[in-house]
Amino acid sequence: MEAIAYAPTLSSGRIWAGRIMSWLPALFLIADAIMKLIKPAFVVDANVQLGYHASVIVPLGVLLLVITILYLIPRTAVLGAILLTGYLGGAVATHVRVGTEIFPIVFAIVFGVLLWGGLYLRDRRVSSLIPLTEN
Secondary structure, eight states: OOOHHHHHOOOOOHHHHHHHHHHHHHHHHHHHHHHHOHHHHHHHHHHTEEEEOGGGHHHHHHHHHHHHHHHHGGGGHHHHHHHHHHHHHHHHHHHHHOOOOSSSHHHHHHHHHHHHHHHHHOHHHHHEEESSSSO
């Protein structure tokens, strides 16, 4: 934890920018998780077309909801970001394997960038590990 002691204080503008960058994809991921829990026909059809059995939709929804909540809690945000990166990487791999159009692939990558960018802006632990500016 020595790196945190040397991290600069974050401005309130930077923290709010990070929160907004974090919450935008997180809200979508929460909505996606809830849709997986509710299982309307179009969600089941989409997952089956991607090669997933209907029985894994609810567990995926629970997993996505839990790790997104972990991401939104400041104390567990880094763990949540790591787990969401894995989840989004799986989404990218699935779409590449199935051969879907490029949009879902780019969408997942942009979400990963927003999640980590938001965390970088709002969390001194992350910004101290990845110094983009010289002091």
